[in-house]
Amino acid sequence: MSSGVFMADDLTCAVAATGLVGAARQFPSEPLGDVRWRALLAQTKFHKMQGLLAAAVRSGALPATPSQHDEVLSAHAAAMELCLQLESDLLDLVEPFERVGVELRVLKGPSFAHLDYSDPSQRSFGDLDLLVRSEQYEMAVGALADGGYRRAFDELRSGFDRRFGKGANFTGPDGQRAIDVHRTFVMGPFGLALRLGDLWSTAETFRIAGRSFMALDADQRFLHACFHAAIGNARTRLVPLRDLAGMLQREHRPVDLPRVRALSTSWQSDIVLARAVTLAWDAFGLDDTELSRWAAARAPTAVEERSLRTYLDPDMGYAARCYAALAMIRGPREKAAFVRALAFPDRHYGAGRHTGRWRRWRNAARQISRLYGRRSRRP
């Protein structure tokens, strides 16, 4: 049976819970029939959990036929080949970024795999996410363009990304592999409330192919996993939930929960933390802890509820999220620049996505009206 929130059935949640201590999800005692196996394999690939499925099969927790066993090993190997190619892309990016003096933090995929999983082959990823400083954002974009990377979408207005955006998505020279360049975790109110200086005040390093890379510190990686889990997609993905639950169970360099709570409060994202933890506990059936009890009891304020809806309600979109973000922008000048960019974007912006300015405005007005109108249609 499919859960509306998780876009995954109980069996897929059980795969995601592989390796977690105290997870209540169970596997069947016999190998799955072909139809269920195909569905599980497809879900596992969608959620990028081939390593966890392989671990579940290999340990015997999930019984499998010989052909299912072979299939999962092949799927895992294919996922790892992509991860290695992406890590090779990361190595290639170091030199052009260093040449122009752009400082990096590697986010999610490779950093979680190497720092937060006991075996990096358990964590698949499908793209690279890099954090750069706002003031170096345009230099980073220029370095990528010089390396043959192309933006997936035009910038709303020159300078908008650096001042107000999350960042931008780029496609590699081969037209396949992708890089997200971030200056904050997410666009919209929760991304603008985040105190970006905190992300650069500490770091943790990991090594690949003899080179050191900087990642966020363990507590901030946990919070980033929470952002990804709670508001990264309208329908929650299992991997970020598995990331955060695994981080909480890690014995070495444990997550410092008082610091996490202090950071989330200062980033005005307590509700993001609470939602992520609640979703993880629901997905994996974990035993209650002080954190999960706090999260379950933490109800959103009216403002938080509206902000969450701009990420989660399928009737909302970019306009509603930007409208909700306005409250987080400090100073009348900055607010005016933000509104001006939204109302009068550069001529090339939205080519192929909007048929005209009037239609864009009308669509935006509808979203904002819905935001203050009826109740949430949050999935």
Added chain:
Amino acid sequence: MTGRFVRSETVLWRQTFDRVIVLVPATGEMLTLKGTAVDLWDLLEEPAALEQVAAALGERSGVAPALIAADLTPVLIDLATRGALSKTGT
């Protein structure tokens, strides 16, 4: 064969349940090691001479080290040529 072999520090690799996948960034070549080659990769975390590797693999498999050494020589040379292994010392 003289010298000691070790995994190249500049390669990317992952070990799964039945294989080791190695990507050599300098050439873009992806190598898949299976069976005994997985044990070989495991042993070459630290530099080792052919005789040491053959002895260790012989202990694991029960095959005479001299026989293993004969099979191993071209494999080590091939992996070093492709950049997956480094050869150190004499």
